[in-house]
Amino acid sequence: MGYKLPTGCRATLTFFYTSDATGLDVTVCLANSKGVPDLSVIDVDTYIHDLPDVTNDWRVMTDEEIAEYLRKEKGEQEKALTVEATD
Structure with a gap:
């Protein structure tokens, strides 16, 4: 069923x-949803058809792949901040 978030809160779901x-x-x-949907009914595979057609083997990442992706993303953001600070 989901629920509405309190004033001043927003939720972002990332697939x-x-x-x-x-x-x-x-x-x-x-992003920036005022509520949280019923997470038990979300099927992440349904979004695959909306992904870029550069390949036909898209799949949902594993938990380990997500952790690695987030580590890389954080490293790239920190690197960009360092470059900006030294320019």
């Missing part, structure tokens, strides 16, 4: 996909 053939990773975010 993580990868392609073994290309090594590409894609995230789909449903």
